[in-house]
Amino acid sequence: MNKRFFVFVALILVMVIASCSPSAGSNPSGAGAAPAECASDAFGCAKIAPGQTIKIGMGAPMTGGDASFGIDISQGGRIAVTDAGELEGFKFELIAEDDSGTAEGGAAVANKLVADPTVVAIAGHIFSGATAAAIPIYEKVGLPMLSPSATNPPLAEMGSKVFNRIAFTDAIQGKFAGTYLYEKLGIRKLAVMHDGSDYGKGLAEIVRDTFTSLGGEVVSFSAITSKESDYTAPLAAVAATQPEALYFGGYTQDGAILANNMKQTGLENAIFFGCDGTYGQDFLDRTGANGNGAYAVSLTPADTDSKVKFDAAYEAAFGVKPGTLSPYTWNGYDVVAALIAQVKAVAIKGSDGNLYIPRGALVNAVRNLKDYQGLTGVFTCDAKGECNASGPLLVTIQDGKWVVAE
Amino acid sequence: MTALSSVSFKTPQLVARIIRSVIGIIVVVWAAMRIYNVLFVNQAYGLDTWVRFGITGLIIGGMYALIAIGYTLVYGILGMINFAHGEVMMIGTFGGYFVLEALAAIPAPTLANPDLNFLNAQPLLSILLAFLAGTLAASLMGYLLEKIAYRPLRNAPRLAPLISAIGASIFLQNAVQLLFSPQLRDYTNPDALARGTGWSIEIAGSQVLVTYTGVLSFVLSILLMVGLYVLVQKTRIGRAMRAVAQDKKTAALMGVDVDAVISQTFIISGALAGAAGVMWGIHNGLVYYFLGFIPGIKAFTAAVLGGIGNIPGAMLGGLVLGLVESIGPAALGIDFQLKDVIAFLILVLVLIFRPSGLLGAASVEEKL
């Protein structure tokens, strides 16, 4: 019982009091002038008073080694918010919180966003680990999620009502790539590599299985330690098995180094075959001449009008071209834009001047997304929340440019 | 408590020695079997592949060694782990990057080639300037780091500077991210030193490429190490550093300005890290704010492997670690994903039998 103890207790008390006041009692539903839809809704209504904004939450890594993903995707989302304009005089706002890409951060951010009654939907999360920890928290209060990039297959298998994603599922892309390698390119000896992440590994396994089932030989299946700067040693080991092509599941940061190092390690004649994580302007810049002939899967269809408009807006707002920070810039735009469109569809202007957004209806609206035209394709969500219905688009580098492969 | 009481510890030294020996024998036998398998049964790799592994290992090992020397110098003098050393290296990489970018933007047209820029017109000078800028930036960072984050903790408990260093490391990473954006940038090399070009050597019927950037890095790191050795052994500064490392109080009594020597140590270790950073950029081609983290950890490991506080130990440790990382997984027939496992296992093995590292002085306990 000394002075420090009292200071300590006082400190905790202050923190308790400080933290208590705002968050108590969220989701006041069906009171007073609220429309009838709110009373019947499973999760009640979000009430937006005049002067407040309609908030779209986002959990993304904004610090640490993967910060470029979070910053880029949230910037893409901000353009969508600007484009969305107003709804009955209410502005939209994107609240991007830092979840460091980890489960711990994901749960913290989810709990924080849930505490804010004006958050109506979640654009995210970005990484699968953070998403997995966040889903149960959103599930409880009925916040619909639309993730731009969490590709881990089991996420959609957990039977969640709120989780949806527009990221390619590994299965479709992997099968497509494996078949293309065997049938179109006539490859018989394939080396498969991944970066050890859930995303890269999932893809690599499906490509391996598809390729073997078609009758090809996977001469080597290996993994690298992600985020290193030199992969000549693992590539030299792969080269000893003399593959005709190298499939890589992972992101540009590693993929570009691999494509470069291949030319130094006896894989000069093997084809580098990437995935949607290795597509983008960045890959071109970093590989230069070494990249020629490499394949990737594109997230972004040919330059549509809306995409050209977005690219210009993004560069004007942030000073860099979309796609330089991560391959998911356009997905970031799409998820926020799609969520806002659904919010607009279900929102009800109350007679008291407040805006009411029935949460349960919004959850259903997002799950029932149909033929939504985004920058990166057409989205129609299935019963599990897989929304990217457009097929993968295969691209290859010719003369330093990505072109659609036959 | 009770569970442990039943185990006899009457002769702990003996028990420990038996355990050590058993572990050692098991691991060595297992490794030998794996290596035999890879080399003679599977014959997975030809000589050319082994040479490739070796080259990769030496190049990266040289850079590890340079960074490890920084850890070792600081440890020798202050007895602290400079956890922010990887970030100092990253600052050096950025220093070189901006100089190269600037030089590439300066036009130096000739009649034959009107599009020529300064970088390609004067590649040697440009590279020299880049190294100069990188080492200067990193030395300055090292100096500031010591002055701001470590000097006030000179007489604090032993682990306080470690935490201060961790804080500084987090700060520097985020500062660079916020200043220059989290974007991954490409290092601009002069065309003469383009990555992926080099001499082709024919070994066992296939062409093995020895890149210019790799040779440059390796030769430069060896030169810098020799230079450092001379500096520490033959010059006045070096003598003062060794004196301070031995005994700060006595050195001060002999007229050595201890604070100045410590500052110099940080400047030197920063310069080496900066040089390693520019090499890293030129050879590997990427620069971003998180770049220093992995080399920092690896070099720290290398410094301990060689015997922390011991300069030749750091050099040896760096090279050994580089080689183990590139050759180890292949020799044991294991996926390269597990190369860190192998590197750390080797470290554990070495330390079990030589608790002070490969070249470290015998610890107190060993003398007993």
Add this chain to the structure above:
Amino acid sequence: MKLQESSFRSGLRSGTTLALILMFLVLIGFNASGAALLARLFGQTTLSGQLPPAIFGIVFIALLAVGQGISSALASRRRNAARPWVSSFAAAGLAGLALAVFILVMGSLYQNGADFRKTLYALSPAYIKFLTVDQMPIVGAAISLAVMLLAGGLAGLAAIYLPFGTYWQRVKTMFVRFWNLDGSRSLRANRYFKFGLYAVLVLMCFFVPRVWGSYWNYVFGLVGIYVLLGLGLNIIVGLSGQLVLGYVAFFAIGAYSVALLNAPIPHNLMWGFWAAVVIGILLAALSGFLIGLPLMRLRGDYLAIVTMGFGEIIRVLLKSDLLTSFTGGPRGVQDIRGPSLFGQSFSSDIDFMYLIILAVALALFIASRLQNSRVGRSWIAIREDETVAQASGVNTTRYKLLALALGAAFAGLGGVLFAARNQFTGPEDHVLMVSINVLSLVIVGGMGSVPGVVLGAFALKGLPEILRELANYRLLAFGALLVIMMIARPQGLWPVGRPSLQRKEAPDSPTENDKPNQEAPNG
């Protein structure tokens, strides 16, 4: 005259530092965030992704100048300079000048269409416009300079000539007087009062989790888990003096015990949470023991790096293709079942908060009992000097192993709670940063001090959450605060005193210094 000059000069010197810091803040775009925070204090919210009104930017730099003005003036007065306020004007003026030049140059360049965002990311045209107070660059520069000069200088004058110092003194004496008052002293000594306090604490533990919402339950639950981890590592590092940097390995073992035993994929064992708690703790303790066995010869930083390697090995293995079928690989383990009690599910955020509070209370009890026991004193003896401890009959190997195993057990419990609460765990939960965080919290709190661990956990895990207001700057601020905390209190926030038992028994023993682990570096 000479004295005044020195005051001016010292002002310039501290002004240079402020100018550098200010330039850094401007370049990372912090001015806008700081201004947005200020704007919120005045009840004006800024939409995220947009800039606050420029006036708050001016308030922000004015506040910086005020701080600098006060501190330079006080510093000059301490040196008995003739006109201490001169240094305030000099310092704030110099920093203002630097800012003004920056605004002038950048403002003019940007008016001509320059864009430096490829290099300096924060410098968007809108931000430059914000810095120039929406005026011509020259006007904006002039405003900034004038505001900083005046705010800093006037603050310096105020600090010297207004009796703030005496007010502060008076408050301090009042507090001390109240503290030493007979009434308050006897009140503090009164056992009913003590019981009352404890009762309030217990009631708070019961009711607060129900009131303050899931976010604060989550944050304080996390702090609680880190208290557990910190208590464990405190036994290893703080008491027995073994520097372990791979503590996350034991955490991972606990987390994966509950994950593999209680999730449908990959094994679908469903043994229940409580079995997993026991198994997790035992496995972690066992691994601590086994790791310790061959490493008992290692000291200090060698042990640190080996254990760090062990932590990394565990993480890489968890993630590797080799063990995917067993651990779930990089995907981790989803859908971990939470605990149930008497057939009822016991896994809401409130229930978990109770569980964590219970675990922390238990751990606090065990840790403080251990510390004051014979075992605890043996550990401290080993920490102070292993050779001497051995010579005086302490079985060092046994006690060091015991410390490792016990510390690991705490981490196992923490891991079990962590994974069960998130209903997910994966290799990315068990990175080196966890070990570093736990080590930092033990040292920030004060090595070997149980209440220090609690404070440290608040500082290390609570602080980043509180700093969320700073958005992308939070880790920057966190790193800086870590350095400042260590410099301000190198012994930790709540350093441990020497055990009072020793003092009573041997009043004549030579007093040692209070810095137990200050070893001479071996060169």
